[in-house]
Every structure is written in C-alpha cells, then in structure tokens.
Amino acid sequence: MASIRLVLWRAYDPNLDFTQKSSFNPLAGEGASFGSGRWHTKAPGKRIVYASEHPALAYLEMIARAEGVLERLAFVRFEIVAPEVHRPPEKVLRQITNRRVTRSFGDGWYANHPAPVLEVPSVILPFGRNYLIRAADPNARINLLERFELTVDERIRKALER
DSSP states (O other): OOOEEEEEEEEEOTTSTGGGSTTOOTTSOGGGGTSOBTTBOOOTTOOEEEEESSHHHHHHHHHHHOSSOOSEEEEEEEEEEESOEEOOOHHHHTTTTOHHHHHHHHHHHHHHOSOSEEEEEOSSSTTSEEEEEETTOTTOEEEEEEEEEEEOOHHHHHHHHO
8 A cells, every 4th residue: 555645734832831842842742632622632642733734724723723912833844654544524524613523533533543644624714624643653654844933924913913
C-alpha cells in the first residue's frame, strides 16, 4: 500500500506561558490531554495534532477559538506521511455542529481505527479541510518544514474588538 503525503499547517498563540518554553513542540499534540476539541474528548496521555490544509484556514481556526485579541500567531508547516487517511461517514458530517456526535466519532477513531490521520471539514469554512493526527502513532511520520511568526493584521484585531 502506498503512503499518503500531506503538507499541513498549524497555528498557535506564541504568547502563552507553555508555548514560550524551549521544550514546547507544536506537533506533540499534548493539548488533547488538557482540553476537549470538536473531534475529541480530553483524556490523560491523549495526543492529537489539529492542523489545516492551508495557512489561511489555520489562521481562521486559531482566531475563532482565541480568548481575547491576538497580537501574533505562530505557524508551523509540516508534512505527514501515513499509510491511510480516514474520513467520517456522511451521517456524522450531517451533524458536524453537534459536539457529542463529533467527539464520539473522533474518540472512536483515536482508540480503534488503524489510520493515524482523520480528515474532517472545517465547521468555520465547511469546504476547507482540517486534519487530526495521532501524534504518537508509529505509522505517522511528521517532519517539520517551516516555523514562523506573524503579526495579526490590525484590521482583524479591530474587527475582533467590536
């Protein structure tokens, strides 16, 4: 079976205490053990990396869940090589705004499905694609390609302040 190679983007707030530590790895997926997301329920030791197909979608996803107005965002561009990508069935996608349904499906994928990558539509921009990656899965090879910071455009900051 041929491997699938995806180049993905992840954005995060570089001003948080834990992201400023030299040991912080934005591709470790540690946040999944501290907080639930749309596609998972938090659990000790759970490691999921949420990423997007395009930097603009990663930017939008980060701003949508930010608490307060962000001054900067940090980005990583990385590649993932995996044997398979899993997608939710239509009956789950029809209920994408129901977190009980999406979390149940995502938790099942995390625990039981052999594919280390889950492809899901963005709720914010449904024709955009987000990806969840089981960070500790030995079948998924993650390679960091680029890391940079970006000042959040003043027009976006002003719109968020309204």
